[in-house]
Amino acid sequence: MMDLRKDFPIFQNSMNGKRFTYLDTGASAQKPQKVIDSMNQAIVNNYSNIHRGLYNFSQLITEQYEAARSKIADFFAVNEKEIIFTRNATESINLVAQSWVRNNLSQGDEIIITQMEHHANIVPWQILREQIGIVLKIIPVLDNGELDLDSYKNLLSDKTKLVSIVHISNSIGIVNDVRNISKIAKKFNPEIKVIIDGSQAVVHNVINISDMGCDFYVFSGHKLYGPTGIGILWGKYSLLENMPPYQGGGDMIETVTFEKTTFQKPPARFEAGTSAIIEAIGLGAAIDYLKSIGMSNISAHEKELYNYAMDSLSNIDGLKFYGTSENKAAIISFCADWGHISDIAMILDQCGVAVRTGHHCCMPLMEKFGIEGTVRASFGCYNNKEDVDIFIKSLEKAKDMLS
Template sequence: MLDIQNIRRDFPFLKQMVHGKPVVFLDTGASAQKPNVVIDAVKESYTNDYANVHRGVYYLSDQATEKYEGTRKVVQNFLNAEKLEEIIFTKGTTESINLVASSLLDDYFEVGDEILITEMEHHANIVPWQLMSKHKPLVIKYIPVTDKGELDLSALPSLLKAKTKLISLTHCSNVLGTINPIKEIIQQIRQNYPDIAIMVDGAQSIVHQKVDVRDLDCDFFAFSSHKLYGTTGVGVLYAKEKWHWLMSPYQGGGDMIKLVTMQQTTFADPPYKFEAGTPDIIGVIGLSKAIEYVQGVGMDNISAHEQALLQYATKSLKTIPGLRILGESEHKAAVITFVIDGFHANDLGTLLDLSGICVRTGHHCAQPLLQRFNVPSTVRASFGIYNTQEDVDALIKGLNKAMKMLN
């Protein structure tokens, strides 16, 4: 069991008051708060260790490069990637997906090829593929979602065709909380279509559970630092080595070249081939501290704590008349999205804020999914390592108060 009060002391954000009330942060699914070890590492690096990486011959540059590249090793071990070169630093999950889409467009996809995604995807795993299909005519298909909020995998065999070249799907829905059986899905696909590229959006799953990319056997896996208690503006793309030489550079510029002449350019070996320009050096260093922090707490401990909160919150929310939860899969992360009959989500969110309670309202960058459930806007409470049952109680009290005010 976690010493939750000790953990809460690691997060200075939680000490503040909002509208004169102790802050109750229930929006970790959007972006997690940062522990002191991450904040201190960022401050220390900017104060004493800052220099550009890879290019300097002086001591500080060597130190910065060592810390920056040390994070790549931390991430490799965290994901259990086979090779260090399979870890590519990006700005976040969104850029990671865009990188794959853009890099494979010219040499992998042919006109009329098909891309398979799901109805529960974040816009970051929909829009890039739509953009690519405008550059080269491609067909996008969707795995449907059941009323329970799970993928209808019975439809998968009929959707897979000889023309299917890539499948990209979320490991965990940011709206429904559904944890998809990625390993089983990939095994099913590989039986008949071993060469299809498979990408996994791990932005939500990486926070709640252990991830082993070799065990999953995915070709690509993406996640963001800021959801993992790390810095913003930093992400990771795991790309299995076999794809490196088929992928064209996503951007051109400094640090991704071997030789540039007036006529042509030869590119650096991966991963640097995909890391043009000066990166977010300090942010990457902060990511390593965030990973070390959650590993120190223990991913199994985090998962157990959040699952207990999820069960408590689900039971508590169902006591509210007219409240309907979207997504009640048996395999869920600590994310609950709901509507209450007769009340607009934004009104509820605004009044909850007056009680110091931070929730997310709206379509959560998943408009096709909300259209599937025929709701324009919802309230989402997403839990993290620092949340407690008292936070859930505050949410219930705040919702009841808001409903009385709105009646």
């Protein structure tokens, strides 16, 4: 079995005096040494600002920043002109909301999202609802965690302008058939635009964005083994070139007078101000790292760990799992009839095991299941069977203590 733990320096540390067992990659991934080195080197060797300097170091760092964009475009099989650096997935969605949507939708137009969305794919649309009076429609989730596609088909109407869906649910790990969901929308009306929130999907699978049938695809760098402060918005160039800027300032302009400003073409039009230069370079290095391992190897490795963990968990009584359909990523979400989720997490913490508890920024989904939250164990490329064994042993200990 693949063992990448040694590539991630954080695992040299203990937590609460115990081996660090990290099962919270769904929230943010740990960083390989190669990513840390790439960022250090860019700061130490030739740090300066990008795009504007004629001197050697500025040109070097501009090349590194733009090379990161090319690597990302290449990895996801899209054109580099369509890759916009943002702060995170949240900012990417807000950018589309306040630029394309705000300028193309009006009162009464409909946006369809799902009951399993992260708040990042709910709140920007609610803000727009306040601003321009759009209507928000919600695809319900079935008891096994899958989307109710029959209801989806019934929600589509001649007012539908946008469908915005999560690719893999961060809270229950369900993998949505986003290609099919896009296809259904486009068949109903080719003018409907589709946004996919790929925050969790890019981590677990090989993603060919151009094959998804969508118009926009978003994710954050920090979940993809890169640094915080950098995210991606991919958009079809034909849409991007007609979108107004999201923010105004330096780097996104062509000319400025007090009377009138003209803007750069995308992607620069959407990268106002000094960018997260070092973080973009770090994300490029994360892509290099993942390519060297192979996303399909990571995917197979995580599947094996997931199955191993689910088998072991079936020996612990009193657990109720959420997201029980077959279409799952390596994310396990559960409650226990013998203990509160926070008490379980605190005992696991004492055993050196990091899991996430609570609503996972998916309060409407928790409401649907009638729960306050779950314990979530999410796997990354560096996890191994020892992590699972320690997790199971710690959970058994929690059960003994709390029952």
